Amino acid sequence: MTLQIGHIALENSLFVAPMAGVTDRPFRMLCRELGAGYAVSEMVTSRKELWGTLKTSRRADHAGEPGPISVQIAGTDAAMMAEAAHYNIDRGAQIIDINMGCPAKKVCNKWAGSALMRDEPLALEIVEAVVHAAAPHNVPVTLKMRTGWSDNQRNALALARRFEAAGVRMLTVHGRTREQGYKGHAEYDTIAAVKAAVRIPVVANGDIDTPEKARDVLALTGADAVMVGRAAQGRPWIFREIAHFLATGTHLAPPLVVEVRRLLLAHLQEHYALYGDYSGVRTARKHIGWYVRALPGGEEFRAEMNRIEDCEAQSRAVAAFFDALAARMDRIPDAPAAPAPIDEDALA
DSSP, rough: OHHHHHHTEEOSSSEEEOTHHHHHHHHHHHHHHTTEEEEEEEESSOGGGGSHHHHHHHOOOOTTTSSOEEEEESSOOOOHHHHHEEEEETOOOSSEEEOOOOOOOHHHHHTTGGGGGGGGGHHHHHHHHHHHHGGGGOOEEEEEESSOOTBOOOOOHHHHHHHHHHOOOOOEEEOOTTTTOOOOOOOOOOHHHHHHOOOSSSSEEESSOOOOHHHHHHHHOSSSSSEEEEEGGGTTTTHHHHHHHHHHHHHHOBHHHHHHHHHOOOOOOOOHHHHHHHHHHHHHHHHHHHTTTTTTTHHHHHHHHHHOHHHHHHHHHHHHHHHHHHHTOOOOOOOOOOOOOOOOOOOO
């Protein structure tokens, strides 16, 4: 199951969602290694004065990352968003994704993210400006949005038609309103309506946490692809599980403990290299916590690990935990429920 974004062919139709504080380069590359065909970066601000910050420079780091390189940009001013597209294209972006889906208060309070869906003329102006900026470089523009602002303001269908006419080459729809945040259950009728109304690829997002759910959402919506977010946190092999199930109708065996040990330790080394010692050991805690949260002794280990403030010691502790686990069991137990959304303000 493959698709095209403009002239760019993707490996498959299983996507990693852009998640602030999560989908950095090491995590994207790990998901790609484990079966994801496409990964979108964390959102990069369109505020020029912040481009030189360490946070933005890390988000704009694509060293060694397999293509296509897709960068999500966020903002409220059309000219600034166009400039942000140029900035990221100059740094290797092959696809520009516009953020109209983020429900975070600190984003929406500035009328960015999903708040743009309340101002349709501005949303369209931004899309037109970014498409115009990217076109000379032959860079396709995509867009991620929600079903609307609230239950009585569902305008994804109307906006989808306008965005397609303006030159957007793929749409991702999260099956919740901004008002819902991540509460309740995603609905897929709106995604199905968007898919039926446009000719460009449509990606379904929201609550896709098992191979069966991926199959069912594809069938319900007619979408061209599915995007997985929270369910990949601590379980990046979900992409190969979905791919295998869609191809064969059977389940892969859970990964071996020794394989997860290898994957996590390699992930940590890439993470430390990107963030440095001080930030690396702290920002790695959430990833380690996701991996171990449902494992025997995982909660106790997480409490212990959160007190470690040295990268080498943290890595050694992870290795020892999985060595002890491998002596007790061969394979990782079946997947737990997806973790709660990251509160980026709370990250160290």
